[in-house]
Amino acid sequence: MQDLLQTLRRLRAPDGCPWDREQTHESLRPYLLEEAAEAVDAVGESPAALAGELGDVLLQVAFHSVIAEEEGTFGYPDVERGIVEKLVRRHPHVFGAVQVSGSDEVVTNWEVIKTAERGGRPRSAADRVPAALGALARETQAQKLARREKTGREDVGATLQKAPDTTQGVAEVLSAVVAWAWSLGVDPEVALREHTHAFLAALPDPEAGA
Structure with missing residues (x-):
């Protein structure tokens, strides 16, 4: 991951790639959607095809992280730490003492935990989709x-x-x-x-x- 981040930092440098230097969070939005869709298409194809498309999705994560790093808002370590903490927090039946009877109860608990994370404010239906x-x-x-x-x-x-x-x-x-x-x-x-x-x-x- 550090190699990928360093590669993007080089591309974003003053003497790097003009196209890469011009990109913003907003300009990259269609590429994130496109790469995610191509990764979905690759499911069921060869392992090499899926690995390649997942790499393209990871590129988008790294690209946004480097842009945010330049802006001083967050960096890749924040992205990584945030998702690990979220996974642990939302799986108390694995990392804690909570007992569940099946996947349906896992989904129910997941929504309860997400609501608690928002200070008890439930999400609207539109927010969930x-x-x-x-x-x-x-x-x-x-x-x-x-x-x-x-x-x-x-x-x-x-x-x-x-x-x-x-x-x-x-x-x-x-x-x-x-x-x-x-x-x-x-x-x-x-x-x-x-x-x-x-x-x-x-x-x-x-x-x-x-």
């Missing part, structure tokens, strides 16, 4: 939250039978499809990702006849 997620992934996470809170939609069948003729109607049907997929035990984000991958693979190469 990142706005930067794609629309389908965000709807999937929203419905996961709804099921956890036992407020999932009950009109899936009726909604799917509608013939939507408005943007809102189409959105309702898409939402119902997500709920329907979960009722079958299928993660809709993963299912659609795999279907799209297969669909793209079956398309003719537009440059084949060039």
Whole structure:
């Protein structure tokens, strides 16, 4: 990790790379999303492919850390220390004396601990689902939250039978499809990702006849 940080410091130096020197937390946002998505795509591929994509994600962590280091706000040691402390704090059933009966109770305790970390202020539903997620992934996470809170939609069948003729109607049907997929035990984000991958693979190469 120190080699990576030193490499980035060199790239950010006055005589380093002009592009790297120009980057900010804001300008790097799309790259963080892109690299995370590519790492997700690499899951299930070769170990070398996954290792490479995880390296690209780690680059983004290091890049933000070096920029913050220059600004005097935080550094990589703060990032590392913060996540280790968080993991220990949120796993009292491993690092403490708390007993749990299964993963569901772990998730429940996790939310209780997170609420305590905020001084007892519960997060809103919108706060729990990142706005930067794609629309389908965000709807999937929203419905996961709804099921956890036992407020999932009950009109899936009726909604799917509608013939939507408005943007809102189409959105309702898409939402119902997500709920329907979960009722079958299928993660809709993963299912659609795999279907799209297969669909793209079956398309003719537009440059084949060039």
